Amino acid sequence: MAQTQSGAEGLLSLPALLHRNATQFGTSPAYREKEFGIWQGWSWAETEKEIEALALGLINLGVNEGDFIAIIGRNRPYLYWSMVAAQMVGAVPVPLYQDAVAEEMAYVLSHCGARFVIASDQEQVDKVIEVQDQLHQFEHLIYLDPRGLRKYDHSHLHEYSHVQAQGSAAYDEFINELKARRDKLDYDTTCVMLYTSGTTGKPKGVVLSNRNVIESARNSAEFDHLTRGEDILSYLPMAWVGDFIFSVGQAYWCGFCVNCPESADTMMTDLREIGPTYFFAPPRVFETQLTNVMIRMEDAGRLKKAMFRTFMEHARKVGPSILDGKPVGAWDRLKYAIGNALVYGPLKDTLGFSRIRVGYTAGEAIGPEIFDFYRSLGINLKQLYGQTEATVFITVQPDGEVRADTVGVPAPDVEIRISENGEIFYRSPGTFVEYYKNPESTTSTKDAEGWVATGDAGFIEEDSGHLRIIDRAKDVGKMADGAMFAPKYVENKLKFYPDILEAVLFGNDRDRCVAFINIDLTAVGNWAERNNIAYASYQELAGHPKVLGAIQEHVEAVNRSVAQDTMLSGCQVHRFVVLHKELDADDGEMTRTRKVRRRIVEEKYADIIEALYDDSATVSTRTEVTYEDGRKGHISATLEIRDAAVQPVAPHKVAAE
Amino acid sequence: MLDQAEGYTTADGRKIGGVVMEMKNITLRFGGVVAIKDISFDIREGEIRAIIGPNGAGKSSMLNVISGFYTPSEGEVWFHGAKRPQMRPFEVARQGIARTFQNIALFEGMSVLDNVMTGRLTHMKTGVFSQALWKGRAEKEETENREVAEKVIDFLEIQHIRKTPVSRLPYGLKKRVELARALAAQPRLLLLDEPMAGMNVEEKEDMSRFILDVNDEFGTTIALIEHDMGVVMDLSDRVVVMDYGKKIGDGPPDEVRNNQDVIDAYLGVAHD
Numbered sequence: 001m002a003q004t005q006s007g008a009e010g011l012l013s014l015p016a017l018l019h020r021n022a023t024q025f026g027t028s029p030a031y032r033e034k035e036f037g038i039w040q041g042w043s044w045a046e047t048e049k050e051i052e053a054l055a056l057g058l059i060n061l062g063v064n065e066g067d068f069i070a071i072i073g074r075n076r077p078y079l080y081w082s083m084v085a086a087q088m089v090g091a092v093p094v095p096l097y098q099d100a101v102a103e104e105m106a107y108v109l110s111h112c113g114a115r116f117v118i119a120s121d122q123e124q125v126d127k128v129i130e131v132q133d134q135l136h137q138f139e140h141l142i143y144l145d146p147r148g149l150r151k152y153d154h155s156h157l158h159e160y161s162h163v164q165a166q167g168s169a170a171y172d173e174f175i176n177e178l179k180a181r182r183d184k185l186d187y188d189t190t191c192v193m194l195y196t197s198g199t200t201g202k203p204k205g206v207v208l209s210n211r212n213v214i215e216s217a218r219n220s221a222e223f224d225h226l227t228r229g230e231d232i233l234s235y236l237p238m239a240w241v242g243d244f245i246f247s248v249g250q251a252y253w254c255g256f257c258v259n260c261p262e263s264a265d266t267m268m269t270d271l272r273e274i275g276p277t278y279f280f281a282p283p284r285v286f287e288t289q290l291t292n293v294m295i296r297m298e299d300a301g302r303l304k305k306a307m308f309r310t311f312m313e314h315a316r317k318v319g320p321s322i323l324d325g326k327p328v329g330a331w332d333r334l335k336y337a338i339g340n341a342l343v344y345g346p347l348k349d350t351l352g353f354s355r356i357r358v359g360y361t362a363g364e365a366i367g368p369e370i371f372d373f374y375r376s377l378g379i380n381l382k383q384l385y386g387q388t389e390a391t392v393f394i395t396v397q398p399d400g401e402v403r404a405d406t407v408g409v410p411a412p413d414v415e416i417r418i419s420e421n422g423e424i425f426y427r428s429p430g431t432f433v434e435y436y437k438n439p440e441s442t443t444s445t446k447d448a449e450g451w452v453a454t455g456d457a458g459f460i461e462e463d464s465g466h467l468r469i470i471d472r473a474k475d476v477g478k479m480a481d482g483a484m485f486a487p488k489y490v491e492n493k494l495k496f497y498p499d500i501l502e503a504v505l506f507g508n509d510r511d512r513c514v515a516f517i518n519i520d521l522t523a524v525g526n527w528a529e530r531n532n533i534a535y536a537s538y539q540e541l542a543g544h545p546k547v548l549g550a551i552q553e554h555v556e557a558v559n560r561s562v563a564q565d566t567m568l569s570g571c572q573v574h575r576f577v578v579l580h581k582e583l584d585a586d587d588g589e590m591t592r593t594r595k596v597r598r599r600i601v602e603e604k605y606a607d608i609i610e611a612l613y614d615d616s617a618t619v620s621t622r623t624e625v626t627y628e629d630g631r632k633g634h635i636s637a638t639l640e641i642r643d644a645a646v647q648p649v650a651p652h653k654v655a656a657e
Numbered sequence: 658m659l660d661q662a663e664g665y666t667t668a669d670g671r672k673i674g675g676v677v678m679e680m681k682n683i684t685l686r687f688g689g690v691v692a693i694k695d696i697s698f699d700i701r702e703g704e705i706r707a708i709i710g711p712n713g714a715g716k717s718s719m720l721n722v723i724s725g726f727y728t729p730s731e732g733e734v735w736f737h738g739a740k741r742p743q744m745r746p747f748e749v750a751r752q753g754i755a756r757t758f759q760n761i762a763l764f765e766g767m768s769v770l771d772n773v774m775t776g777r778l779t780h781m782k783t784g785v786f787s788q789a790l791w792k793g794r795a796e797k798e799e800t801e802n803r804e805v806a807e808k809v810i811d812f813l814e815i816q817h818i819r820k821t822p823v824s825r826l827p828y829g830l831k832k833r834v835e836l837a838r839a840l841a842a843q844p845r846l847l848l849l850d851e852p853m854a855g856m857n858v859e860e861k862e863d864m865s866r867f868i869l870d871v872n873d874e875f876g877t878t879i880a881l882i883e884h885d886m887g888v889v890m891d892l893s894d895r896v897v898v899m900d901y902g903k904k905i906g907d908g909p910p911d912e913v914r915n916n917q918d919v920i921d922a923y924l925g926v927a928h929d
Contacts, residue, residue: 035811262817263817265816266817269817
């Protein structure tokens with residue numbers, strides 16, 4: 001209904017939104033970045049000037065309409081400006097993951113044929129130079145931080161500030177050209193191209209138009225009543241669609257302020273200083289924070305511990321209801337208020353969540369305990385379900401209908417359909433244009449009517465209308481006896497234990513399930529220290545009998561819980577092994593967004609899986625590892641395999657109650 | 658090979674300038690022990706100069722002579738074209754020489770930022786009272802000094818520990834904080850006493866990069882003592898080799914590496 005309203009206002013592109021912000025509320029803060037110990041700020045009016053200077057500089061360097069400009073680096077205002085400047089000159093910005101190794105970068109850069117790269121520092125410049133021979137279209141490299149680059153050959157290397165200065169100097173020469181290009185932008189212009197990490201195969205370039213981005217930003221901003229007054233902290237990878245929507249799409253639509261941390265290591269301090277009102281984090285961040293709180297509470301004095309325990313218990317009981325505006329007794333409210341003054345308030349302040357109005361988590365399932373912990377403190381943490389191809393939003397949880405086990409109702413203007421085999425399909429204004437240079441994948445994912453297959457299996461709950469996700473559709477399989485095999489379901493239950501960082505379940509076409517487990521070094525290390533367990537390495541700690549014992553208890557508890565579910569009771573873990581190394585993106589075992597690549601893990605550790613099924617008590621293995629600088633090495637280990645007690649399974653399936 | 662006034666050009670194309678410091682026939686005695694015996698060498702503008710040698714060769718004594726902590730028994734120290742009189746260490750610091758120590762010498766109870774700020778001490782002109790009141794010139798001066806300190810903190814990538822007390826930091830980071838304090842003084846000559854001692858490979862790589870970047874970015878002249886041969890040969894432009902208080906070699910790394918005296922005394926075999 002309101003589909004074209006924004007179009008009528010002429011706000012059909014990011015530069016148009018930028019211009020609106022710069023003219024209507026030019027003095028409000030648009031960007032902040034902590035540098036040299038203080039927060040440096042830029043208003044919207046200043047931002048437009050910076051971006052325009054860069055855009056002129058890009059024309060000066062010879063950027064043509066339709067060129068691809070790759071952007072690599074951590075979250076910095078300058079790189080966000082690069083994305084908008086790229087669009088302003090009619091080029092397509094392609095943000096890349098900054099922790100990608102040179103080879104991965106080479107694939108993406110050559111696939112899109114980027115003529116220009118804007119990189120943050122020497123580290124990224126080195127990677128691009130390393131692979132530039134494979135990139136026949138690559139021409140110019142622009143860098144932000146000149147440090148260490150003085151001696152480099154500068155025939156194709158340009159400093160960001162110089163590009164801007166040259167752009168400003170050539171204002172009269174190029175401004176008409178820039179205006180002409182800017183006026184050509186419309187709703188169908190490509191806004192950004194994002195490479196999906198993909199749990200299988202090579203990354204695919206998802207083309208998102210201005211329509212996708214602006215409509216999605218508008219709908220979601222209205223859904224959560226976001227205003228110009230919001231403050232967000234941008235620390236998630238710029239190459240990820242979520243960051244693009246929050247830090248660019250919604251920020252430009254609403255005109256709120258994007259804050260960039262000083263460095264990756266200072267993120268927690270910066271979070272506390274900014275106190276965002278709107279916050280997004282994958283479950284892992286919330287888990288880590290909670291783990292840290294718990295570890296620190298262990299070290300606290302007796303009085304503090306007692307206070308924490310009493311009031312957190314109370315918060316768990318009534319906190320979520322108070323947050324949802326449900327009726328709560330006067331005494332409970334009073335006790336909650338006292339708790340807020342003594343415990344919740346200071347705790348939220350320490351975490352940097354004092355001002356938070358809306359918080360989201362997505363990407364992976366979040367443990368119910370973790371989720372409830374934050375909600376009970378009065379933090380409005382919600383879940384959403386989305387993907388790059390949908391420009392993030394498929395379903396979101398409305399205020400007052402938040403639960404840990406569902407992902408909410410369809411987002412505004414999104415239609416959802418569940419196919420016969422349980423796969424979720426959606427259609428929305430955010431539906432991507434295409435996969436770049438990959439029509440086969442495009443047609444196999446998006447049909448003629450615009451329905452997109454998510455690849456996830458799920459169902460809509462009858463009474464609430466909320467969507468529940470079971471697993472990746474292709475991962476859902478059958479066990480030898482025909483029972484349903486949904487690994488994610490069990491893995492998530494395992495991962496909800498702080499000791500367990502990652503779990504991988506196997507059992508498709510087999511008669512029983514087995515699992516790989518990665519311990520969480522922070523949590524287990526702390527536990528070991530407390531219990532006087534000495535260890536010299538991750539490998540040694542992971543193989544310690546007491547650690548194995550603790551993990552075994554967790555696995556058995558999960559088995560009891562899985563046995564409750566009539567549909568999935570066959571997925572109990574019969575045997576498990578604690579791996580000697582963490583699954584890692586550098587080894588290709590995970591995606592850059594830290595999702596396990598099941599097939600690769602299965603191939604790489606075939607020997608261990610075999611041992612899990614053939615009843616041997618130990619297995620010796622040798623694993624190749626890749627260091628951060630790309631060098632390779634090996635680690636050898638003998639791993640103990642443990643049996644876990646399982647609950648008896650009803651021989652035939654009974655209808656769910 | 659060396660032109661006294663002109664300097665030389667390094668293999669990677671950097672221009673090395675004229676003599677910054679010259680040690681002329683330095684001898685240092687402690688009672689009957691002769692720590693340094695008649696050594697002469699120079700340090701040139703913009704170069705990384707290493708002093709190496711086996712244990713007890715007199716390297717640290719030499720560095721202490723350069724830093725003014727020891728006064729040579731015989732010989733002269735020339736700094737920027739003038740013969741240096743006997744000086745106390747703080748007077749040397751005022752001349753623009755800063756150093757780090759083999760055994761870290763930081764203020765353990767103070768935060769990293771405060772430690773780095775102490776490096777600015779020689780640049781402060783206002784008195785204790787006006788600083789305590791924090792008014793007028795003192796306030797402006799503090800702001801300027803903080804800016805310099807923050808640039809150094811940014812440069813050495815220690816923002817995340819800015820407010821952390823030094824006593825809580827691991828060894829490798831302490832070394833980096835020490836370098837930060839020395840850099841905050843914006844020295845004309847930076848002395849590093851075994852900057853890599855006790856570090857693991859990764860920390861060594863980081864430290865090497867920082868040393869090269871300091872030299873590259875600020876043009877700071879650096880004199881360093883180091884045990885790790887690989888590091889010395891990669892980093893430095895010229896190397897002085899000492900053994901039993903005597904100089905047995907002096908020149909670019911490749912030349913020193915092939916010097917028979919040096920091989921015999923120290924390296925044993927050619928090192929790569």
